[in-house]
Amino acid sequence: AKNVINSCQECKVRRLIYNSSADVVFDGSQGILIGDESFSCPGKFLDVLIDLKFQAEGLIRLANNIDGLVTCVLRPSNAFGPGDTWFVPLLVNLAKSGLGKFITGSGENMSDFTYAENVAHAHICAAETLDSRIVSVAGKAFFITNLEPMMFWEFVSLILEGLGYQ
Numbered sequence: 001a002k003n004v005i006n007s008c009q010e011c012k013v014r015r016l017i018y019n020s021s022a023d024v025v026f027d028g029s030q031g032i033l034i035g036d037e038s039f040s041c042p043g044k045f046l047d048v049l050i051d052l053k054f055q056a057e058g059l060i061r062l063a064n065n066i067d068g069l070v071t072c073v074l075r076p077s078n079a080f081g082p083g084d085t086w087f088v089p090l091l092v093n094l095a096k097s098g099l100g101k102f103i104t105g106s107g108e109n110m111s112d113f114t115y116a117e118n119v120a121h122a123h124i125c126a127a128e129t130l131d132s133r134i135v136s137v138a139g140k141a142f143f144i145t146n147l148e149p150m151m152f153w154e155f156v157s158l159i160l161e162g163l164g165y166q
Helices: 002-010 048-062 087-097 116-132 152-162
Strands: 015-019 070-076 141-144
Touching (some): 002 048
Parallel strands (some): 015 070
């Protein structure tokens, strides 16, 4: 993140929008239903990648309004759709191996998902808003979801059935 920020400042880039993850406020100990931007990060993360994303968020938010650079952070939740190289392919691999039929835990855990085009639209809106300065998003973080929380395993079933897996 430091190199990206320095490069933006040296090249007089005006806007920096960082694509983080909603997982930066989730430590796995309890679910989050109808969370908002007031949620603080737990200090303990599910894995190193989420920890690094949180550290990058901090650097990018601190760089806001320095040397003409305005920044914001977007935190999509469980992105899927065109260009997805991680989430749905993982589900497909589980289905192919037969492991997709097994539910871990109670199966009652709720989650929200974000269609890839909605993530892209959020980036466009953030860029336009950072340019306009009508509403200040600069230096802030925003969660991006479809606002349609559902049971995680129900979503997995819908995806896999839609792809022809039983």
